[in-house]
Amino acid sequence: xxxxxxxxxxxxxxxxxxxxxxxxxxxxxxxxxxxxxxxxxxxxxxxxxxxxxxxxxxxxxxxxxxxxxxxxxxxxxxxxxxxxxxxxxxxxxxxxxxxxxxxxxxxxxxxxxxxxxxxxxxxxxxxxxxxxxxxxxxxxxxxxxxxxxxxxxxxxxxxxxxxxxxxxxxxxxxxxxxxxxxxxxxxxxxxxxxxxxxxxxxxxxxxxxxxxxxxxxxxxxxxxxxxxxxxxxxxxxxxxxxxxxxxxxxxxxxxxxxxxxxxxxxxxxxxxxxxxxxxxxxxxxxxxxxxxxxxx
Amino acid sequence: xxxxxxxxxxxxxxxxxxxxxxxxxxxxxxxxxxxxxxxxxxxxxxxxxxxxxxxxxxxxxxxxxxxxxxxxxxxxxxxxxxxxxxxxxxxxxxxxxxxxxxxxxxxxxxxxxxxxxxxxxxxxxxxxxxxxxxxxxxxxxxxxxxxxxxxxxxxxxxxxxxxxxxxxxxxxxxxxxxxxxxxxxxxxxxxxxxxxxxxxxxxxxxxxxxxxxxxxxxxxxxxxxxxxxxxxxxxxxxxxxxxxxxxxxxxxxxxxxxxxxxxxxxxxxxxxxx
Numbered sequence: 001x002x003x004x005x006x007x008x009x010x011x012x013x014x015x016x017x018x019x020x021x022x023x024x025x026x027x028x029x030x031x032x033x034x035x036x037x038x039x040x041x042x043x044x045x046x047x048x049x050x051x052x053x054x055x056x057x058x059x060x061x062x063x064x065x066x067x068x069x070x071x072x073x074x075x076x077x078x079x080x081x082x083x084x085x086x087x088x089x090x091x092x093x094x095x096x097x098x099x100x101x102x103x104x105x106x107x108x109x110x111x112x113x114x115x116x117x118x119x120x121x122x123x124x125x126x127x128x129x130x131x132x133x134x135x136x137x138x139x140x141x142x143x144x145x146x147x148x149x150x151x152x153x154x155x156x157x158x159x160x161x162x163x164x165x166x167x168x169x170x171x172x173x174x175x176x177x178x179x180x181x182x183x184x185x186x187x188x189x190x191x192x193x194x195x196x197x198x199x200x201x202x203x204x205x206x207x208x209x210x211x212x213x214x215x216x217x218x219x220x221x222x223x224x225x226x227x228x229x230x231x232x233x234x235x236x237x238x239x240x241x242x243x244x245x246x247x248x249x250x251x252x253x254x255x256x257x258x259x260x261x262x263x264x265x266x267x268x269x270x271x272x273x274x275x276x277x278x279x280x281x282x283x284x285x286x287x288x289x290x291x292x293x294x295x296x
Numbered sequence: 297x298x299x300x301x302x303x304x305x306x307x308x309x310x311x312x313x314x315x316x317x318x319x320x321x322x323x324x325x326x327x328x329x330x331x332x333x334x335x336x337x338x339x340x341x342x343x344x345x346x347x348x349x350x351x352x353x354x355x356x357x358x359x360x361x362x363x364x365x366x367x368x369x370x371x372x373x374x375x376x377x378x379x380x381x382x383x384x385x386x387x388x389x390x391x392x393x394x395x396x397x398x399x400x401x402x403x404x405x406x407x408x409x410x411x412x413x414x415x416x417x418x419x420x421x422x423x424x425x426x427x428x429x430x431x432x433x434x435x436x437x438x439x440x441x442x443x444x445x446x447x448x449x450x451x452x453x454x455x456x457x458x459x460x461x462x463x464x465x466x467x468x469x470x471x472x473x474x475x476x477x478x479x480x481x482x483x484x485x486x487x488x489x490x491x492x493x494x495x496x497x498x499x500x501x502x503x504x505x506x507x508x509x510x511x512x513x514x515x516x517x518x519x520x521x522x523x524x525x526x527x528x529x530x531x532x533x534x535x536x537x538x539x540x541x542x543x544x545x546x547x548x549x550x551x552x553x554x555x556x557x558x559x560x561x562x563x564x565x566x567x568x569x570x
Contacts (some may be wrong), residue, residue, distance in 0.1 A: 006396070007414075009395050009396060009397065010332060010395075010396070010397035010398065011397075012391075012395055012474045012475075013391045013395035013396070013397035013400065014397060016387040016388065016390055016391035016478075017387070017388050017391045017396065017403065019383075019384040019387065019388075019393075019443070019444065020384050020387065020388035020407075020444045021325075021388075021403070021443070022408075022447060023384070023440065023444040024407070024410060024444055024446065026425070026441075027418070027422060027425070027440070028418055029406075029410070029414070029440035030411050030421070030425070030454075031417075031418035031421035031422050031425065032413060032417060032421075034421035034424070035417050035418060035420065035421045035424070038420065044570075047426060088307070092309075092310070093310075096307045096310045096311055097311065099304070099307050099535060100454070101304065101307060101308060101311070107315055109557075110315045110318055110319055111314070111315070111324060111407065112553070113319070114320060116384045116499070116549045116553050117322075117546050118503035118505070118520075118521055118545065118546075118549075119503060119505060119521075119523050119548070120503070120505050120520075120521035120525060120545075121521075121524065121542040121545055121546055124524060124528060124538055124539075124542050125321050125322070125325045125539070125542060126321065127347070127528075128324075128325065128328065128535050128538070128539065129321060129324060131535075133318075133339040134339075135324055137340060138341050140494075143460075160366050165314070167318075171318065189429055199303050213333075224414070227414075228414060228416065230505075230506055231482075231505040231506065231521075232304065234506075234509075235505075235528070236527070237523055245521075251416055254416055254419075254420075255509075255510075256305060258419070259423075259510060265420060268420060269420050269421070272414075272416045272417045272419070272420065273417060275414065275416060276413065276414050276416070276417050279414055280412070291483065292344070293351050294342075295335060
């Protein structure tokens with residue numbers, strides 16, 4: 001039995017938690033359960049919603065849906081290129097910025113601009129620069145490099161989004177690295193210097209291994225973020241995923257099936273679940289991989 | 297030490313080149329927002345406008361009567377949403393850190409589990425729930441589902457666990473009740489954690505694109521990202537207007553950042569390495 005004082009404290013505890021539990025209950029927990037239900041049904045939204053049980057059909061359907069396969073392929077390529085590139089770039093920038101140079105603060109503020117700016121604005125700015133006779137092609141021409149129809153050419157549209165997103169996200173991860181770099185004891189570097197290590201050796205043999213836990217975090221956050229690519233490809237292609245499905249991502253496909261075509265809401269939910277599982281597996285694999293590595 | 301200065305120069309080159317790469321898109325957008333349509337269409341590459349004009353800014357506020365409305369919607373939703381988050385997340389974090397009650401551990405585990413679910417899974421059911429309770433196209437439909445954030449409940453809990461107990465005990469001896477202590481003593485002392493939360497939550501509301509895209513269908517109710525997107529469709533080749541609107545949209549976040557800059561890195565550290 002709880003004493004009177006304990007009971008009072010328990011009451012206060014629940015009261016303090018009440019708003020959070022209500023919101024999470026109605027808009028997170030209940031929707032997860034609802035999503036499980038939806039993924040096994042064909043959902044029609046005419047007036048009210050009607051449900052027709054379909055078993056595993058929604059999950060099987062993906063294997064013979066060409067657009068789903070394209071979306072998965074695009075997303076996979078995007079993740080495989082963007083995550084390593086932005087992680088490496090963030091690491092190099094952070095290490096450079098941590099070398100005790102003047103103007104550190106200034107660089108930090110400048111680098112942070114893309115993190116502050118919304119994806120919608122960034123995408124519009126880049127679309128303006130990617131214009132056929134826009135700034136980027138102008139610079140390429142000036143450097144005697146080939147120019148592209150960045151937005152209209154299916155071969156380069158996804159690359160255009162990759163470049164934009166690496167540019168936009170690397171500085172954010174740089175700040176995380178920067179915070180961690182400050183925790184590496186100077187004595188490690190001094191010891192290495194005594195052993196005759198140069199700056200590049202110090203970077204590979206002290207900085208990189210010491211940052212392994214942070215790198216793991218950065219890669220996982222990167223994976224979660226890149227798998228969920230939506231805003232940029234939506235705005236870039238006007239919601240279509242074009243040209244010729246080249247910017248169609250899994251989340252854009254989920255959006256289209258849920259809200260743009262009739263009767264495919266349950267199917268869209270099933271794809272969302274599969275995406276969640278892919279993200280979860282990728283995260284777990286990454287964790288396991290980085291743990292094994294750190295044993296050496 | 298000659299080698300050392302060479303290395304430093306190389307680092308400076310990396311930093312300066314990357315700073316230029318970072319700034320150019322913004323400068324280009326800013327300069328385009330002050331150019332006339334004629335200059336925009338001519339495709340000339342100059343960062344200083346030949347005929348400097350404020351017309352684009354006047355145009356978007358006068359010729360597009362909804363622009364002011366979108367700005368208000370965004371500000372209203374982000375501000376109210378942020379205040380609710382600060383209050384609710386702190387209350388929940390405090391209870392989980394300081395008070396004892398049955399079921400505390402399972403509630404905490406549930407909140408951690410919620411962190412792992414990607415929001416795309418709950419997106420479609422959320423739409424149906426909001427439709428059912430008639431909250432599509434409404435402020436509450438945009439604000440309430442986002443009024444609590446599991447990440448920041450977790451962060452506040454970590455913060456309050458390390459918080460000295462003596463302060464609260466002193467307040468209790470002075471006769472303040474639990475709620476009085478929380479609002480008058482604990483919250484004011486939690487300012488650094490709240491500041492970090494403010495900027496992250498505000499930015500999430502302010503920059504959100506997908507949720508408004510699904511929840512809001514009336515142009516009146518649009519937030520700025522949606523407004524901008526519809527703007528693009530409407531003024532497809534009027535990049536001068538689009539860039540002016542983009543600049544208006546970016547300004548409030550930069551102001552907020554200038555205010556809370558100090559707490560930013562701290563906040564990243566909080567949410568970062570676990």
